[in-house]
Amino acid sequence: MKINIGQIIKLYRYKQNMTQSELAEGICSVSHLSKIENGSKEANQDTINLLLERLGISQETLSQKARHLLSLLDEFQMNMYFYALDQAEQNAEMIIQHEEQFFSLDLGIQYHLSLFQFYLLTEKQPLALKTHRVLKKFEKTFIETEKEIFEYLDGIHQIKNGQLEEGLKKLESCFSYASVEQSDLYYHYAKALGNMGHLGDALEATHQAMDLYRQKNNFKRIIHCTLIHGVISLELKAFQTAKKYLKEVILHTSLHPDAYIKMTAYFYYGVLLKREGDFSSAVPYLLDSLNYFNQEQIEDRYCETLYEIATLYAEYDRKKALPYIHELLKQPRIQPNCLYMIKIYKLMIEENPHDLKTYLAEAAIPYFEHNQLHSEYLFALRTLLSYAASELDERAYMSYTGKLLDHLASYVPYYKKA
Known part of the structure; x- marks a missing residue:
């Protein structure tokens, strides 16, 4: 692992409120230290050791810190893979506190790629966009594995922003990449295919994802795949099959709490009942999901649910429809x-x-x-x-x-x- 020793020295000097003159005294000139810190000059090992000694650190300490930071990223990745979002949120907060150290130890790209993945996973689109812009600036410096992971995450990013065809093409190119987790790749690929109306291909990709998740006992993602099965069955008008899968998701999310997936299942179950003409039974499911999406500020889902409730009442109880229609017309993200x-x-x-x-x-x-x-x-x-x-x-x-x-x-x- 390459360590940016100049940045390390500068970081620890700042932390100890030392001037360049104080640190350089008796070791090297101030101009020489400035060039080391800025990476414009390589110093001999004796000079580096003396500077580190005055700062109270050693090469071994730096190696230990690097191993610690890598273990933080590994734990972060594991919690994201198993969809343990509370723990992943804590991981994110912790690694953000160590941002300077990640960059000084040449782990900045891995740091930003992990955060980009987290923001996509948790639907934090403004933060995802900001991190995407940072990564684009460094794109030319990526090593091969970083290129592959960024291409995969960029595909998901495009899909979430409505660029379905472009995003799908990027995901398709990632199936040959060893650095990309194949179960997650199939999962996002299935969702994209479903959104584009390729329901048969989406089902096949969902089966692939579910089989791979089962091999790793990733129970939450198995539930997510079950939800996709339910949604595709609903689109295919196989209502009884859709009911089976959606009820299964609702049951499992009661045993393994996952509010977002549970409320998403509520939404689709309400839509299913609506399409069957059982309006009165559909309303509680749709209202529960509407309140959740509003509270959590999940705008796209909120708009979708408002639309389903407004159109339901327009058919079922017109006097109740207008408040939902007026609220929907205020939403900037309503689909044309x-x-x-x-x-x-x-x-x-x-x-x-x-x-x-x-x-x-x-x-x-x-x-x-x-x-x-x-x-x-x-x-x-x-x-x-x-x-x-x-x-x-x-x-x-x-x-x-x-x-x-x-x-x-x-x-x-x-x-x-x-």
Whole structure:
């Protein structure tokens, strides 16, 4: 391990409130010491030993400190792998206190890579972005293993920021890297595939991740994989299978506390009940998850849950829908497709047929069609059809019916493939 001896000397001199003159007296010139501290001049070993002796440290002490710092990073990595977030939080606080020492012992890149992984794991996006910027500055100095780990973490970072295709490509390139933990790689790969709608491939990757986690008795990540199974089954409309997996997650998170995963399972279980038409049973699950995501300031999940509750009440109890709609419209991170849908519901509830028809025809339907949002497009067309029928507008009714039939016909090959 390379030790930045100049930075070590400078660090310990600062800690002891010594001037360069005081430290250098009788050993070397002040200008010589300044060059050693800044790394612009290599000193002979005798000079280094005398400087270290005056500071009360030795080469052996530095080696021990390096081993200690590496053990802190190892423990940090282990707690992150086994998703022991409370312990990982304590690890993070401790290593941050030793930041200067990490850099002086040439462990700065490992320090920042570990923190970057932690911030991604705990959804601390502003801190993740800040650490990512620091790592990008040092990217040209990375050794091979650091390049591989950064590429893997950068892929996760891109996926979390909505750059799904770019992030997925980076993860795919990491399967040949020995330095990247394969179980975690398959796990994040499965989540990305699921988000992109490649549900079959996502299931296969989830199986791979779960098998690898079982080999290492990583129970929490096994629960996380079970949650992915439940979510994919829900998207495939295999509701009974989804119920089985989601109930399993809720049970296991009661035995092995994990509030985020439990509330995420609550959210999807509420969505499942909503899709089955059991609105009254869905509400408690969605409200519990909404309160948790709001309290923990998990903005994306909070928006998703607000949307599900608002659209549920729009169908089930319209008077209760408006407060959730207004709250959702304040959120800066609302997805565009959700924004269009929620504005439609708002105009329907306010019983403003003229503005609703204009918004559907001129804004929502073109957007849904352009972005190939099948179910939203059908919903918008059917809403227009119902208004055309109620107003006995035969021309508009025939026009919208034609569009509806054309759209359904274009999706027949898609459904046959599925």
